[in-house]
Every structure is written in C-alpha cells, then in structure tokens.
Amino acid sequence: MDIRHWYPCYNSAFIAFILLLGLVQVGYGQSLITKKRTYANFQGTYETGINLALVLVTGTVSNASNATNGNVKSYSTLNVPVGVAGVLTATQYLEFTTNGQHTNRILIDANTAVTLKITFPKEILGLLSGIEIGSFTELKSVNAGLVNRAGYRADNHNPIVSGSSLLSLINGAGEFEITIMPNQSFNGVYMKLLGNGLSVALTNNFFHAYILENGSVSCIERDKAIDKLSGVRAGGINLLNATGSVTNPWGVVDGSGPMTLNLGTQVLSEVFHTTIFNTASRPNQVAKVVIQNPGGGLLNLNLLTGLKIQPFLGNTPVGTPINESQVLSLRLLPGPEGKNELMVPVAGSFDRIEIKMGGVAGALGSLIVHEVSRTFDPFLYPAHELDEKLMQCESVDLKEAILNYQPMNYDYNYYTVVSGGVPMSNSIVTESGTYYIEAVDKISGCSSARIAVEANVLPLPGKPHLTITDAVNE
Amino acid sequence: MLKTGLVALFLLAGLTVSAQQLISSTDQTKLRPPLSGTGTETIFAHENTSFRLTASTTSSSTDGQADITFDNIKWYFKNDAGGFGDLPDLNLTTAAVSGTANSQLTLNGLKPGFYTFMAVGETAGEVCVTEPEEFTVFVLPPLTVTLSSDLQSNIYCQDDLPPTSNNTLTASVSFDATHSLNTQTPYSSTNPTLGDFELRYRWYKVTENGTLDIQATPLAIHTPSANTTTDTYNVVETELGRWKYYVVVDYTVKNSGPYQTVLGGGTPTIIEVTPKPGRPTITIEAVTP
Numbered sequence: 001m002d003i004r005h006w007y008p009c010y011n012s013a014f015i016a017f018i019l020l021l022g023l024v025q026v027g028y029g030q031s032l033i034t035k036k037r038t039y040a041n042f043q044g045t046y047e048t049g050i051n052l053a054l055v056l057v058t059g060t061v062s063n064a065s066n067a068t069n070g071n072v073k074s075y076s077t078l079n080v081p082v083g084v085a086g087v088l089t090a091t092q093y094l095e096f097t098t099n100g101q102h103t104n105r106i107l108i109d110a111n112t113a114v115t116l117k118i119t120f121p122k123e124i125l126g127l128l129s130g131i132e133i134g135s136f137t138e139l140k141s142v143n144a145g146l147v148n149r150a151g152y153r154a155d156n157h158n159p160i161v162s163g164s165s166l167l168s169l170i171n172g173a174g175e176f177e178i179t180i181m182p183n184q185s186f187n188g189v190y191m192k193l194l195g196n197g198l199s200v201a202l203t204n205n206f207f208h209a210y211i212l213e214n215g216s217v218s219c220i221e222r223d224k225a226i227d228k229l230s231g232v233r234a235g236g237i238n239l240l241n242a243t244g245s246v247t248n249p250w251g252v253v254d255g256s257g258p259m260t261l262n263l264g265t266q267v268l269s270e271v272f273h274t275t276i277f278n279t280a281s282r283p284n285q286v287a288k289v290v291i292q293n294p295g296g297g298l299l300n301l302n303l304l305t306g307l308k309i310q311p312f313l314g315n316t317p318v319g320t321p322i323n324e325s326q327v328l329s330l331r332l333l334p335g336p337e338g339k340n341e342l343m344v345p346v347a348g349s350f351d352r353i354e355i356k357m358g359g360v361a362g363a364l365g366s367l368i369v370h371e372v373s374r375t376f377d378p379f380l381y382p383a384h385e386l387d388e389k390l391m392q393c394e395s396v397d398l399k400e401a402i403l404n405y406q407p408m409n410y411d412y413n414y415y416t417v418v419s420g421g422v423p424m425s426n427s428i429v430t431e432s433g434t435y436y437i438e439a440v441d442k443i444s445g446c447s448s449a450r451i452a453v454e455a456n457v458l459p460l461p462g463k464p465h466l467t468i469t470d471a472v473n474e
Numbered sequence: 475m476l477k478t479g480l481v482a483l484f485l486l487a488g489l490t491v492s493a494q495q496l497i498s499s500t501d502q503t504k505l506r507p508p509l510s511g512t513g514t515e516t517i518f519a520h521e522n523t524s525f526r527l528t529a530s531t532t533s534s535s536t537d538g539q540a541d542i543t544f545d546n547i548k549w550y551f552k553n554d555a556g557g558f559g560d561l562p563d564l565n566l567t568t569a570a571v572s573g574t575a576n577s578q579l580t581l582n583g584l585k586p587g588f589y590t591f592m593a594v595g596e597t598a599g600e601v602c603v604t605e606p607e608e609f610t611v612f613v614l615p616p617l618t619v620t621l622s623s624d625l626q627s628n629i630y631c632q633d634d635l636p637p638t639s640n641n642t643l644t645a646s647v648s649f650d651a652t653h654s655l656n657t658q659t660p661y662s663s664t665n666p667t668l669g670d671f672e673l674r675y676r677w678y679k680v681t682e683n684g685t686l687d688i689q690a691t692p693l694a695i696h697t698p699s700a701n702t703t704t705d706t707y708n709v710v711e712t713e714l715g716r717w718k719y720y721v722v723v724d725y726t727v728k729n730s731g732p733y734q735t736v737l738g739g740g741t742p743t744i745i746e747v748t749p750k751p752g753r754p755t756i757t758i759e760a761v762t763p
C-alpha cells in the first residue's frame with residue numbers, strides 16, 4: 001500500500017477528486033467515497049521484566065487481541081505492577097496488514113497520520129515518563145527468554161511521544177485519541193509501558209490504532225456514530241483533584257440509552273464526552289443533540305454555565321459551539337421527560353461533537369444526553385420564521401423552509417407523500433397541505449429522510465374598491 | 475342634389491363631433507381616460523381643493539377573490555415612471571391616512587394636473603397584497619385673463635357710437651404661468667391644452683367708481699365653441715356716463731375661479747359716453763358802428 005497525503009482537508013484537488021469518484025459511485029448504489037478508518041489488524045506484545053528464582057515477573061498485556069479485533073469498544077490492557085524492584089516493561093505493537101497476517105504487513109508512507117485510542121487513568125499522570133508511543137518496522141517474533149516472554153519485538157522503533165509531550169497531548173484522564181505523524185515509513189504503532197519499583201500500578205487500555213484511507217461508505221453508515229471518548233480534564237484545578245464521570249458513555253453511540261455527565265464536586269474541573277462519526281461531514285450538515293436537565297423543563301441555554309457543545313474535525317473546533325449558535329433550533333420534545341432538542345446546521349466539515357461541562361464556578365452539575373447525531377436532512381427554520389415562510393399568497397415555495405439550503409451540494413425533492421410517490425416538478429405549491437422535503441447528496445446520491453412541512457396558501461384578494469367623498473371644490 | 479345633402483350632413487356631423495371634444499360639464503372625453511369617475515366628481519378647481527378617497531375594507535372580485543377582509547390599506551401615488559410613489563414625496567399640502575385599516579386618504583391642496591392615487595389591500599401579516607386600485611383626478615389650472623381694446627377714442631357721443639371696425643374689446647385667456655402642471659404623474663404627456671376646454675366669458679360694465687358684481691346681469695355671456703381662448707365684445711352702449719369694462723372667465727366643466735380683469739388693468743380705462751349736444755342758439759345783437 002502506498003499511502004500519501006493526497007487529500008488534505010479543504011484541498012481543492014482533493015475535493016475535485018472526491019467529486020469525480022463520487023459521481024462514478026452514484027451508479028453503484030448510493031455510497032460515498034470518503035476517508036474512513038483502516039484499523040491496524042495484527043498485534044504483537046513484548047513483555048519484559050526480572051527473573052526471581054526462575055519466576056519471571058514482567059509487565060503484561062492482557063486481552064491483547066482486543067486492540068485489533070475491529071470492535072471499537074474492546075481494548076487490551078497494558079500493565080506494569082506496583083512494588084516490583086527492577087525494570088518491567090509491557091509493549092504492544094499494532095500492525096497494519098492486508099489480511100490480519102503479519103506476513104502481509106503494509107509499509108505506510110512517512111508523515112501519514114495514525115491515531116491511537118488509549119485510556120489514561122489520572123492515577124498514572126505522574127508516571128507518564130514511563131509511557132512511550134511511536135511507530136515501528138521490522139516486527140519479528142521472539143522466543144521466551146530469561147527476562148522476557150515469547151511474543152514480538154520490532155527491531156526498528158521510532159519513539160514519538162512520551163513524558164511531558166504526552167501530558168500536553170492529553171491533559172486529562174479518560175479515553176483520548178493521540179494522532180502522530182511518523183517521520184519514517186512504518187508498519188504500525190506501539191505503546192510501551194516501563195516501570196521500576198512503582199508505588200502505583202501503571203495501566204493503560206489500548207483500544208485500537210487507525211489511519212484514514214479513502215473508501216466507500218454506504219448512505220446508512222456515513223453519518224453513523226462509531227466511537228466515543230470521555231473523561232475529565234483539569235480545567236481550573238490540578239488534574240489529580242478533578243472529579244466528574246460519564247455514566248453509560250456508549251449509550252449515544254450504540255443506542256443503549258441515555259448517558260449522564262456528572263461534574264462531581266469540583267466544578268472547576270471539566271467532564272467531557274466526544275461522539276465520533278464515521279466520516280467527516282459534508283457542508284451544512286445538521287448536528288443534533290438531545291439533552292435533558294435533570295431538573296426538568298426547557299433549558300435556558302444562556303443559563304447553562306460551563307456547558308459547551310462543540311463540533312470538531314479531528315482536534316480542530318468547527319464553528320461556534322452548538323449551544324451558542326445564532327441559528328440554533330431549540331425545542332422541548334413532547335413527553336414528560338423534558339427532553340430538549342438542539343439542532344444546528346454546521347457550515348464546516350466535522351467528524352465529532354464534544355459535550356463539555358464545568359471549568360467555571362456555578363457550572364451545571366449534571367446533564368442527561370439522549371442523542372448526539374448528525375444528518376443531512378433538510379433543516380427547517382425555527383417555527384415562527386417557518387410559519388411566515390410557508391404562509392404565502394397564491395403559492396408557497398417549499399425551499400424557503402430550508403435553513404441549510406445548499407443547492408451546490410444537494411438536490412432537493414418535494415413530495416406530497418411521506419414515502420414513495422413521484423417528486424413534484426418544482427418546489428412551488430399552490431394548495432395548502434402537508435408536503436415533504438428530501439435532500440439528495442449530489443456526490444453520493446444518498447437521500448435524507450423526508451421532512452414534513454405545512455404549506456398555507458392564501459387566496460389573492462381582489463382590488464379594493466375606491467370611492468371619492470367630501471370633495472371641497474371652490 | 476342628394477350628394478350635396480350628404481356632404482352637408484357629414485359636415486354637420488363633423489362639426490358636432492368637434493364640438494363634443496370640448497371639455498365641459500357634460501363632456502369630459504378629453505380627460506378620460508385615465509380620469510376616474512363617471513362625471514365631473516374627479517375634476518377640481520385649483521383653489522382650495524380637497525377630497526377624500528375611501529377604500530373598501532373587503533376585496534372586490536377584480537383581479538382576485540372577493541370578500542376577503544383587508545388588514546391594512548397602503549396608499550401611494552403613481553409617479554412619473556408609473557411606479558409606486560410614497561405620499562410624503564408628493565408635492566401637495568397634506569395627505570392624511572385615517573379610518574379603519576387606514577382605508578381613508580384625505581388630500582388637500584393639489585396643484586394643477588393629473589394625479590393618480592393607488593390603494594393596495596393587505597391581509598393580516600402582509601401575506602397577501604392586492605394589485606393596486608387606481609384613482610385618477612384632474613385639477614384645473616388657474617387662468618390668466620387679459621383685455622384689450624381697439625377703440626380709437628375712449629370718449630364718444632351718445633349718438634356717435636364707435637365704428638364697427640373699431641369697437642371691439644378682446645379678452646385673451648391662458649393657463650396661469652405661475653402654476654405649472656403636475657409632473658409627478660405618468661400622464662403629463664396627455665395634459666389638455668386650454669383650447670380643449672369650454673370657457674364662459676361674461677362681460678360687464680361698471681361705473682367709474684363702482685365695483686364689479688358678477689352676480690349682476692352681465693352685458694353678454696359667451697361660451698365659444700371654437701377659438702375658446704379668446705372672446706370679443708363690441709362696445710355699443712349709449713348710456714351716458716364713465717364706464718369701466720370687465721370680463722370674467724371660468725371653466726364650464728366645474729365651478730372655478732372666476733378669473734377676471736378690467737380694461738386698462740391697474741388704472742382702469744374709462745370709456746365715457748357723452749350726451750348729444752343740443753342745437754346751438756342763434757341770437758342777433760346790434761352792432762355799434
């Protein structure tokens with residue numbers, strides 16, 4: 001495989017290329033050629049330590065295959081135990097292959113971004129100098145030895161981050177993605193833990209490593225949430241004192257129910273949750289978040305101190321926070337729970353949404369999150385504006401209802417029925433009633449859900465009749 | 475003989491049509507179109523003119539659906555480009571909007587010329603806006619009158635009237651040059667000329683120290699059907715005295731003016747009729763040698 005950085009974000013050549021590929025793909029059943037994850041699919045471990053009276057004590061990698069099994073939820077665990085005098089290490093190599101076999105490993109070009117998802121408990125923050133992350137080549141199997149267990153070891157390590165540089169990357173505790181760009185071609189990445197007489201165990205969970213490659217993504221998959229990050233950040237206090245937790249953090253990804261962000265007692269620290277989508281969005285896709293104030297009722301977003309819901313493309317914020325947007329659609333959903341739906345069209349391309357609480361005095365303490373999603377459905381104007389736009393004389397132009405109207409990127413179909421049927425010839429209707437608007441991605445051919453709108457067409461009154469009176473004519 | 479009769483008939487018909495073209499109280503053809511109304515109610519004298527237009531607060535069936543209630547009426551004048559002009563931009567004294575749904579427009583002090591006002595009905599929220607209904611009026615320009623005489627002498631003897639070749643007072647009328655016609659209208663090009671109007675000339679004589687009473691019986695009343703901007707009066711009075719001669723002119727289409735002048739202007743010309751002198755008396759006296 002010859003991976004090059006042909007496609008930097010917002011590069012016109014890249015966009016043109018994607019357009020070309022997309023046009024080709026339309027005929028093949030509605031899919032999108034875009035960047036998607038290619039996971040490392042082969043792993044090896046190297047555990048070393050000391051031999052105490054023929055008893056080998058080493059760092060360990062448990063559930064090692066979980067880091068390459070394609071399940072984003074599962075992880076391996078690297079550990080260096082507490083209180084053992086002597087150098088113990090645990091290293092896991094994640095290698096990119098064509099078929100999961102080491103013999104079919106891939107050499108990836110230098111300067112290709114590769115991302116690792118790792119858990120950093122805050123208890124190990126003082127031990128970050130014992131963690132090393134880098135790229136490798138020349139991975140080879142090794143037999144068990146006096147101070148090592150059988151496994152794999154690379155002959156060529158290219159360490160990239162460790163210690164303070166790692167601390168600056170994560171600045172928190174929980175699940176983080178670390179993206180590195182090795183300056184040498186590589187077969188994969190590794191994480192190595194090293195400890196000697198530790199007072200606390202050094203433990204990291206290693207979920208996976210991936211690079212982004214162009215591939216076909218189906219209409220259903222393109223906007224699907226596929227991963228999440230969550231944890232706490234230092235905010236205004238020492239990270240060791242940070243509190244906060246996220247219960248059921250996978251809930252908004254796998255649909256297993258709502259998650260709850262709790263800030264805990266230290267409101268100056270921050271708790272966060274990041275939903276990661278399968279692909280980077282197309283322009284003006286809609287970010288949707290459904291949240292619930294545990295106290296109930298419609299949220300006054302201006303009073304939700306410390307709450308920030310921010311789209312990102314990788315590590316780069318995209319646009320203003322959703323909850324501060326000028327075009328935010330906020331409505332209280334039907335039902336007794338008091339769910340608040342926030343919807344905002346996001347002009348730029350984004351692939352994740354972070355919800356963050358805390359960091360300031362008086363911050364909101366708890367927030368229930370029911371949904372974090374992304375669509376390219378037509379996004380309608382807020383109700384009061386929508387009513388005006390859809391109540392017109394003689395005819396109504398349905399496209400006026402669409403706030404994120406993007407004819408350069410989408411075709412729009414207008415229907416009289418919620419499913420099936422034939423699109424109307426244009427967006428102009430002359431009779432009141434319920435109509436349905438559908439967006440079709442010009443590149444992928446993917447169709448959105450049909451969004452219902454109520455058109456109110458009023459008859460044109462005839463002219464007023466004029467009479468002349470009270471003439472003074474002298 | 476038959477041909478001659480037909481020609482005469484056609485000539486008579488032509489003359490009749492020509493006569494009907496004058497703008498009078500019975501015929502305003504030359505002001506219509508685009509003048510609104512069916513009679514002279516939309517023709518105004520320049521002086522002290524005011525009137526009110528009232529729009530219905532429900533729609534008619536013209537150019538739309540009938541019986542829809544208007545939430546508001548918006549008023550405009552039709553500008554020289556035929557577009558919507560805002561009333562404050564119109565050169566008049568006042569234009570006041572009042573009444574239910576702003577359905578009344580009261581106007582005062584229009585200058586001479588055509589004016590077209592437009593009413594646009596709006597439904598609630600300005601969702602539906604009707605086509606404009608137009609209403610056009612015409613304001614008569616004031617007149618300037620001059621009076622001249624071809625009398626060789628302003629004194630003549632009761633029994634020696636001025637010769638018919640030199641006994642004519644001539645009144646000439648024109649639009650008052652100080653009152654220009656409205657240009658804030660698309661109908662400037664169809665402005666009538668004075669000759670299009672039927673005018674009434676009333677001739678009076680007043681004693682030297684008297685004042686004109688136009689209610690008094692005039693010496694003559696003329697409403698010429700051709701060459702309407704001038705009229706003449708032949709001085710044939712034999713009543714002894716010193717007289718001032720007046721002419722009073724107005725439009726017949728509408729009460730207006732009247733516009734008057736006196737012969738001689740600021741220093742009226744006095745035409746004196748002197749009595750016929752008696753026969754001279756012949757006496758004989760002795761001549762002293």
